[in-house]
Amino acid sequence: MTTCRDIITQAMYRTGILALGRTPKAKETTNGLFILQGLYDDLIASGALGGLKDVYATEDYTANEFERIEANGFTITKPLTIDEGTVRQPVDLAVISIYDSSITNYVWENGWVSLSSLTIDATAPFASRGQDGLACYLAMNWVDTFGGQVAPKVYDRGLRFKGLLMGQNATASEEPAYF
16 A cells, blocks of 8 residues: 555655655655645546536435536435446546535545545555656656756656556547448
């Protein structure tokens, strides 16, 4: 289990701001979590993981993939299966965003994983897709706080990781039908 702390520490190593083996200070860790949370929030808000359909709940509701739901105090259930004639799991990296008294974003990674209100010792979402890539993505978005720059390789690795989340190099879909 890779934690947010692990990703933050590795991001600091990748910037060269933190010497290998050194532990980040509490203020650095807090700031790193703030930036990391912002990256997760931005992936949802920008539509990088897919556009969201707006739904206004008027009763308890079972969400569908890629919905932004105004809960209005109703219970919103996240589906474990999707029935479209055949029953399947939600697609990898499917998103659900629930608006109630606050916004809670979820992504499907073999189960619904919260991208909201993360703690320093929480499992880092997307780390299973490449810890170094996630650390580089954080490093390239955080290094300006320290007045530095990341190496070109770190920048490239961070961009490739974001591209991986956005579907670049994803599994091929069916060929389109031509008439």
